[in-house]
Amino acid sequence: MIVAEQKALDEIRQLVGDAKQVLVVGCGTCVTVCFAGGAKEAGVLGSLLRMAAQMDGQPAAVTEVTVQRQCEWEYLDAIRGPVEKADVVLSIGCGIGVQALAERYPDAVVVPGLNTKFMGMPAEHGEWVERCAACGNCLLGLTGGICPIARCSKQLLNGPCGGSSQGKCEVGCGDSAPDCAWQLIYQKLAAQDRLHLIMEITPAKDWRSSRDGGPRKVVRADLKLPQPDIKE
Amino acid sequence: MLADEMKTEGPAPDDINIVAFCCHYCAYAAADMAGSLRFQYPDSVKVVKLPCTGKLDLQLILDAFEKGADGVMVAGCMEGDCHYQQGNLNAKRRVVHGQTLLASIGLEPERVRMFNMSSAMGNRWAEAVREMDATVRKLGPSPLRRPKANEGTP
Incomplete structure (x- = not known):
């Protein structure tokens, strides 16, 4: 939502x-x-x-x-x-x-x-968290269903960075510090025995599918209604 | 004790209106008991029965003020004794939020207050109404009642 x-x-x-x-x-x-x-x-x-x-x-x-x-x-x-x-x-x-x-x-x-x-979900009553950044090229299949774009403060593709400590991100402090997305990704993939997914280096992301490509638009030709011929 | 309760407050001026949202299981019954035992309390209070104070909505509080109330009491069960587990605790949070909203438009937050009592506490009901009446009387009539309410619609 x-x-x-x-x-x-x-x-x-x-x-x-x-x-x-x-x-x-x-x-x-x-x-x-x-x-x-x-x-x-x-x-x-x-x-x-x-x-x-x-x-x-x-x-x-x-x-x-x-x-x-x-x-x-x-x-x-x-x-x-x-x-x-x-x-x-x-x-x-x-x-x-x-x-x-x-x-x-x-x-x-x-x-x-x-x-x-943001686009997110309720984590508990009265608390909502961000889950998607609409980057336009979903990586969740490689990251155990945890988005490094929306949930890593630095949007790293090959994390974690040196700021990850005790499973928390260096951005923010105390209880307000978000979880390190890459720590979560590692734990999830390790638990599923799929760590090979993060052994490959992911190349730099093409951000044109995100905001960097300007305002976006999705067109589905199969859903478009035929334009009536207007003759005056 | 009873003698204290029998002391009358005297007739309340007509210009003070307090709306009391009362839980069916406690405060409403306590008000009933206060009446049966002839405990005296100001007649500025108008009771609205709710099935539980958990039914209380911010809109109810605001509607009361918009329609001319000078104060709003919310009276629910003792904490931990809600018939619906935690309706009174939900109401408590909403009352606090309601106080913030009143302050944001320049109304005194003390004009809305939460009370807790059991159905056996007729005495406490009378006391609570006296407390609220004194608070509201000190603050004076709601400033919203001075100018005529605009009833137009676009």
């Missing part, structure tokens, strides 16, 4: 400015399950914004709506009415949701209520 965190209320209020009609748009997918931008969070944020505005003597009408997914046109089309009436649309979806709203409604002022953090 995409993991996000709500921005500080002060920053959100600055982004909303003195708008009189504010629409808070939640998303029912990733940010719902990481408790950052679902229907409940939209309700709470709406209440806080209304009360904060009232405390300042400048009441604002803040309403909330949550769509199943902010990153698909179909769901966004269903909220056209409230979006067009709002002075400011406060999206509490991930960065994709904010951009999708802004693209679908070019006249709407869309601002983000969340900081999108």
Whole structure:
């Protein structure tokens, strides 16, 4: 899932400015399950914004709506009415949701209520950890299902480095230090008797499949709908 | 003890409203007992029964303030005695978070508070309401009630 965190209320209020009609748009997918931008969070944020505005003597009408997914046109089309009436649309979806709203409604002022953090999973109640960096060329088959790109601070392909100590990474300290990904990879492959996988030197990674190649796009010709012939 | 409890607080001014979210298994029964035993407590409190304080949602707390409450009490079972194992502990964390949220908009965090009691503690219920009433009275009516609430929708 995409993991996000709500921005500080002060920053959100600055982004909303003195708008009189504010629409808070939640998303029912990733940010719902990481408790950052679902229907409940939209309700709470709406209440806080209304009360904060009232405390300042400048009441604002803040309403909330949550769509199943902010990153698909179909769901966004269903909220056209409230979006067009709002002075400011406060999206509490991930960065994709904010951009999708802004693209679908070019006249709407869309601002983000969340900081999108990473792709990850809940490690335990109330704690999420990063697991994928979307590098575009998955190595997990060589590393025992543990990603050295997302989980090694230095993204090493032939680790560990000298900063690995007692199974912990030198980046961070104490309890907050992450596990050394390469220590985990070694332990996993050793337990499975597959250490030969890391005996080979992995050459430098071609980062063009990642962000270094610019904004990425996936095209599936078999899924594309035929373009109708438009004759005037 | 009973004589102490029988001391009346006098009529509460109409301008103080405290919403008490009470667990069915403890505080609600304690309030019932307080009534049966004629323990006196301020009438500023309005009781809302929950099946367990674990049902408490941040939205309930915020809705109460938005709709004119000056204070919110959350009253659950004694710690370790929750009928649903840990609903009261979940509520405790939510109340702490609720206090942070209130502070973020400039409301005093003391306006929301968690209490714990058993169903046999009618005395404690009356005492808790008196404590909360005194706290809220000292803070004064909620600033949210001064300007008229905007009820418009986009």
